Amino acid sequence: MRQGVIEENAGGMWLWLLQRLTAVVLIVGLAVHIVATHVLNLGELSYDNVAGRLAMPLFVVVDFALLGAGIFHALNGLRMVLLDYGFSGRSKTMLSWGLFVFGVAAFGYGAWALWPWLTA
Amino acid sequence: MSQKDRETANVGAGLWKGAGMWAWLFHRVSGVALALYLFAHIWVISRGAATGAEGFNTMFETLESPLFIVLDLFLLAAVVYHALNGIRVLLFDLGVAIRQQKTLFWAVIAISVVVMAVFAYISLSFIASHGA
Numbered sequence: 094m095r096q097g098v099i100e101e102n103a104g105g106m107w108l109w110l111l112q113r114l115t116a117v118v119l120i121v122g123l124a125v126h127i128v129a130t131h132v133l134n135l136g137e138l139s140y141d142n143v144a145g146r147l148a149m150p151l152f153v154v155v156d157f158a159l160l161g162a163g164i165f166h167a168l169n170g171l172r173m174v175l176l177d178y179g180f181s182g183r184s185k186t187m188l189s190w191g192l193f194v195f196g197v198a199a200f201g202y203g204a205w206a207l208w209p210w211l212t213a
Numbered sequence: 214m215s216q217k218d219r220e221t222a223n224v225g226a227g228l229w230k231g232a233g234m235w236a237w238l239f240h241r242v243s244g245v246a247l248a249l250y251l252f253a254h255i256w257v258i259s260r261g262a263a264t265g266a267e268g269f270n271t272m273f274e275t276l277e278s279p280l281f282i283v284l285d286l287f288l289l290a291a292v293v294y295h296a297l298n299g300i301r302v303l304l305f306d307l308g309v310a311i312r313q314q315k316t317l318f319w320a321v322i323a324i325s326v327v328v329m330a331v332f333a334y335i336s337l338s339f340i341a342s343h344g345a
């Protein structure tokens with residue numbers, strides 16, 4: 094029964110595991126990100142300030158890790174919430190694909206957003 | 214919904230009773246809020262690519278006004294609670310401390326309050342020293 098529920102409801106073991114792994118990435122990444130932007134550079138944020146951070150490989154890695162892990166964790170999390178309130182069969186398949194396509198697009202858009210700083 | 218089998222060791226999930234329920238409910242609400250913020254945030258950062266340095270800087274002058282710095286504190290509260298309770302749930306997944314779930318919930322709340330006091334101090338002293 095339990096095994097069946099895992100496969101039916103949660104999208105299987107891999108989604109469950111990825112939700113955990115991305116959570117760990119997010120704890121570390123957000124700690125760095127928020128201290129760097131909100132605490133150390135509070136009031137200093139500007140185009141040049143961002144450029145200064147993104148000139149350092151560490152922040153490029155952190156930003157892309159947050160972008161990828163964050164989008165997956167957020168959309169898979171929303172999926173977990175929505176599945177509690179309905180969605181089965183065809184509508185569930187469409188929900189999953191819709192979120193997947195949205196996630197890939199959001200990642201592409203987020204990478205494009207950082208591009209001017211990365212290529213400056 | 215309460216009787217539904219779940220894939221998660223999150224003890225309060227779907228229950229309508231006790232500290233575990235609040236832990237789960239706050240986790241869910243903060244998670245959804247963070248998810249919405251994330252996509253708004255990506256859009257904000259994308260103004261750099263879309264409008265160039267000028268537009269980006271003008272926007273950040275608004276975002277660093279006292280109003281937005283205070284709004285940021287609510288965002289940070291969601292991050293801090295969700296992160297700490299996330300660790301609590303991850304421990305349960307590893308089979309650790311499930312029986313101490315209530316104590317851990319209060320520990321999450323206590324640490325959140327302390328961390329938020331530090332953030333609030335930083336933000337409010339910034340606002341005080343830079344004027345409205």
Ligand code: HEM
Pocket residue numbers: 123126127130131138142143146147152156157159160161163202203204206207247250251254255256258259285288289292
């Ligand atoms: C007070 C809180 C925050 C501030 C002041 C802030 C500020 C910034 C800034 C200035 C950037 C531009 C890149 C850089 O300077 O590194 C950025 C990028 C980014 N932030 Fe945040 N951030 C905050 C919270 C968050 C949270 C909670 C998340 C996760 C949900 C997050 C996820 C990201 C991502 C994914 C990027 C890359 C955006 C893109 O690729 O378009 N940030 N943030």
Ligand code: HEM
Pocket residue numbers: 112113116117119120123163166167169170171173174221222223226237240241242243244245246247248249251292295296297298299300302303
């Ligand atoms: C800071 C580190 C984070 C940790 C440790 C963490 C941890 C977790 C864990 C363990 C779960 C699964 C809960 C369960 O199975 O019942 C979860 C769910 C979720 N997370 Fe996170 N998370 C973090 C950051 C984020 C961020 C940045 C977002 C949004 C962008 C987010 C959005 C969500 C959502 C929407 C859910 C689903 C909630 C539910 O099913 O009730 N989380 N998180």
